[in-house]
Amino acid sequence: MDISYWRELNDGFTDFLVEKGYTHDITRHYRGTINLLIRFANANGYKAYTQEIGEKFLKSEERLMYLQQAGYQRQRLVIRRFNEYLDDGKYSYTYLRVNYECPEAFEEVLEHYLKSLETANLKQCTIDKHRVFTIKLCRDFARNGIESWDTVDAKALAGAFDRATSKAQFAACIRKLFGFLVKEGIVKYNYAGIVPQMHYWKRIPSVYSSDEIEAILGSVDRSNEVGKRNYAILLLAARLGMRSSDISFLRFENIDFVKAIIEFKQRKTGVANQLTLLPEIAEALQDYINNARGDSVEPYIFLTCRESLRKGVLPQLSSGAICRVAAKHFRQSGIEFGDRHHSAHALRMSLASGLVAENVPYEAVRTILGHEDPNAITHYVKFDTESLRSCALDVPMASGRFAEYLASGKGAL
Template structure:
C-alpha cells in the first residue's frame, strides 16, 4: 500500500485523537506526546521536513535514541516506548488506525475478565479439545481482552458488533494464518457467551471469516547417518548429556512427539513388559511402543547417574533446583545439531518434530505399510500419515510418467 504523506503536526493531532477514541490512558498519551514533541524539534532543527515518512522516523530514532545499539533495545524501556510512539504515527498514516501492540501486562485485564475466562476454560474442556488447542485459543484472545480493557468494556454482555469490527481493523498487517486463528478463537468465545447466557446475541456470526489455505510443504528429515552423527555429539559423561541422549533416542528411535517426551512419567515405562504405555498429549489416545534396547539402557543410565533426586513423577527434569519438569526439547535438538556441524538448507526444521518425520521416512523406505506407520506414530487415522508419502522418494520415482509416452498417447 502506498504511503500517503501528511504534515507531521496534522498527523500527530489525528493520532492523538484516535488514541483518545480508543480510550488510551491519559498518562500513555502524555508520554507519546513527549516523544512527538521531541520528534517535531528534531525535524525543525535537523531536516526542516514537514511531512512524516518511515525514513524520517528511523533517522530520528537512530539519532536521538541510539536504536542501532542492540543493548539499548533490550535494556531501556524509554527506547522501546519511543519506537512504539513513532510506530503509531506510521501505522496511522498508512492505515488510518492504530495497530495492536503486544500485550505485556496481563494483570490489568485479568482483573476484569478472569471469572469469564475461567468459565470459558471449563466450556473448552467439555468440548474434548487438546490442551494445546485450548492454550492457542486462550492465547489468541489475550489481545482482544486487552482491547476491551482499553475501551472500558468490563462486562462481556455489553460487547457489540461495532467493537468486533474496530478490533478486527487493529489486526491489519498480521499474516492470514494468524488472522484465521484470531477469528476462529473469537467465534468460539462468542458462541460460548451466547450458549451460556452471558450475551443475548450470537456475535459469532458477525466475526469476519478469513479464507486461509494451508500451504503444502515437504516435511524436513534427517538421514540415518545424520541422526547418528547428532547422537554421537552428545557428551554422555555429564548428567545433562545422559538426559539429553535419552530424550534424543525417544525422538529418533520411537518418533514420539515433543509433548509426549516431556510428559512421559516414570510409571509409563513398563520395565517388566519391555514397553512404554502413555496417553498422548495431543490426541488423548493411548499409545503402546516397544522399549528398544538402546532406548531402555539410555533411560536407565539417566535415572541412575544423571537424574536429580526429586519427587517429580515425570522422567525428564531440569538439572537445576527445584528440579521441575522440563518444558522444552527444541533447544536440546538445536544444540546437538550445531555440535554435529550438519549443514542444511535455509528453512530446514531443526526441532523435535523433524526426527518424527525422519522415522516415518525410514519406515517408508523399508516398505512398511502405511497402517503400521500410523500405529507407530500414534496417529488417529492414516490421513495424517499420508503427509509423509511426499518424502518417499523411492516409491514416488515409480509413479513418474515418461513424457514421450504421454505425448505418444495423445
C-alpha cells in the first residue's frame, strides 16, 4: 500500500476543511473518519480511492453495528464531503462509471467531445464528470422526443434544465459542451446562453492586520529546533502567501538561495509558480536547515520533530500539521481573533488583503498567489476594509415627518 498517497489525500482534505471554515474539533473528527477509511482500504488491498470504495466502507461500518444511527449518519456526511473535495480534480480518482448507455444517435458526438477534453489536458476526473453529465442530458433529450443533435433547440435545453436534479452541475457543464458543438458545426446556435448562471455565497475570508501578523510571528521561540522550523513556515505563509500543501512539499531543489527565488508546482492547481525569496525568509530557512533540521536525507525541507521520528512517524511534515503549527501560534500570540479563522490559509488571505489595500495591481496579487483565473482576485476587495471606508457616504440629517417622528420619542427602543 502506498501510504504516501493516502496520507496526502487526508492532508489535502484537512486543508479543504480549514479553507471551508470548519472548526478544529470538526476537522479532527473528519480526519479520524478518513483514517478509518484508509485502514479499510489497506485491509482490502485498494490502491486508490473511488466513490465505490467510500460506499463499501460505509456498508462495512454499518454492519459492525457498534455505531448509533446518528454516528453512522455523521460518517456518511464525512464521506460525502470527501467526495465533494475530490470533485475539484485535485487527485486522480475516478467517478463511478454510469451503468446506463448513451443513446446511439448521440454517442458518436459524445466520444468526439470527450476526445477534445483529453486534448485540452483536462484531468481524468473532470472528463468523467463531463461524460456523466452529457450522457444524462442525451438520455433526457431521448425521453422527451429529441432524436438527434439536429433537433436540439432552446426549448429542449430549457426543459432539460428544469428537469435536472443538479442545476449547478448543469450550468457548469453546458457551456463547455455547447461551445464544442457550435465550433464543430454540430448545432447552429449556442443555446447554453439561456441557462442561468448559478451564483453561490462565498464566505469572506478571515484577515489580520500587519500588527497582528507581527504578533503571531513574534510568538515563536526561535531558540529551539521546533521554533526555528515553525518560524520559517509562518514566514512562507505570511510573506509569500504559500499554501500549507506547497510548504509541506517544498524541496531543496525548489529553492535557489543565490538567485533568491522559490520555484514549485502548486499542489492544488498543478500550475508552476515562482516567488521571490525575501532576505528575511532566506535567513530563517538557513537557520532551520543549518541549526535545527539535522542531517536527514529526506528531499523535503520541513520534517517532523525528532521525538515523532522515534515513534515511526513519516519524516515529512504534513500540510495538516502545518495548519496546526499556524493555529498554535495564533493562540500563543494573544491576539483576539474572535470568530475569524486562525490557520495558515488566514495568513495567505491576510497577505492578499494587505496587498490590495496598498493598491498593488490585481494582476500582481494574482501572480503572487498563483491563480490562473484573472477573476480569482476580485473578491479580495470585499475585505479591503480601509478602501471601502473611503467610499462610505455621510448619513443625511432627518427631515420632514421622519424628523418629527424621531423628535417625538416614539422611535426610541
